[in-house]
Amino acid sequence: MFDGLKNMAGMASIMRDLPKLQARMEEVKASLSGVRVQAVSEGGRVTVTADAAGNLVDLTVSGGSDEEILETANRALVMGRQEAQRRLSDVAREMGLPSEGLGLPGAM
Numbered sequence: 001m002f003d004g005l006k007n008m009a010g011m012a013s014i015m016r017d018l019p020k021l022q023a024r025m026e027e028v029k030a031s032l033s034g035v036r037v038q039a040v041s042e043g044g045r046v047t048v049t050a051d052a053a054g055n056l057v058d059l060t061v062s063g064g065s066d067e068e069i070l071e072t073a074n075r076a077l078v079m080g081r082q083e084a085q086r087r088l089s090d091v092a093r094e095m096g097l098p099s100e101g102l103g104l105p106g107a108m
Contacts, residue, residue, distance in 0.1 A: 021095050028091050029053075032084050039076035041068050050076040052084040
């Protein structure tokens, strides 16, 4: 019985802090385009830079197959999504919320 009351109090606290949480999440999402990650192919012939907002920023190719280019680009995009997820999870933890399941479709 008392556990139910504790849960209700916790929900009330979350609801009270919701505008603050939403503002902080928007702030982090807006900053993701400035966060850069880089993937380099095994042979070093392909270098791809992406941002954590899901955009390719730079591509340097000095040989390599189309497959190598695509694999490296995809790896950079995954790294960007993982970094975005990490940053959004950090915000959730700051606010005392569970950090799993937040964020971006297709992340991890």
